[in-house]
Amino acid sequence: MQAEIGIIGGTGLYDPKLLKDIEEVTVDTPYGAPSDAITIGELAGKRVAFLPRHGKTHSIRPTDVNSRANIYALKQLGVKRVFAPSTVGSLREEYKPGDIVFVDQFIDRTTRREQSFYAEQRVCHISVAEPMCPELRQVLIGVAKDFGVSSHSIGTYVCIEGPRFSTKAESRMYRGWGADVVGMTLVPECVLAREAELCYATIATVTDYDVWKDHAVCVDDIVRTMRANIENVKRIIVEAIARLPRERGCCECGSALKSAFV
């Protein structure tokens, strides 16, 4: 069972109906089990592997997502590029609920997550100056533009530990740092993808204005906005997969480890 493209689905994107000729595989890794079984099928003529980030029943909280196992399992299946849909709160008036953000930078506020495959033997100083794959980003931004979807081609994502939401003081502080959106899942997933020399890009959907705007964050509101936007995210991913050239060309993700070891 092999696949060339991976989708690590965020909350609400558990629709393996996107894929044709589905088969499910259970993968084991030296880092433990991935979040769930991986569904492999065909999409737009390419082999695609779908992995629900929080498990099929959304039972894994952000802190406990085993990103090392998830990324390692996809790599084992032959995956070279990963699309990672996720949901975020907005820290800016102009990043409205329902908008899609093609995040290009992150600020890491996680505290309890293993960020490297090389925790025991060698020290891997991976570069994440530009943490997302420029080629995947370019394709995604082009598709969203062509579809007329309200989107932002850049954005800085603050990754918090969760599962609680931010206080107003924290939310205001993140705004002061220049961050645009806040979420709980990007780090270390994108860092590990880089260590595994996979191309990776997130498709972040804004579900709410975080608490800085003087209203409480409510799970009901988030779920409502998320449902309304899930179709847009699916449409963008399907078209992006169709447009991707078969071979990786204009990025350096595939040789990221070259200068990572002392």
Ligand SMILES: [Zn+2]
């Ligand atoms: Zn790349």
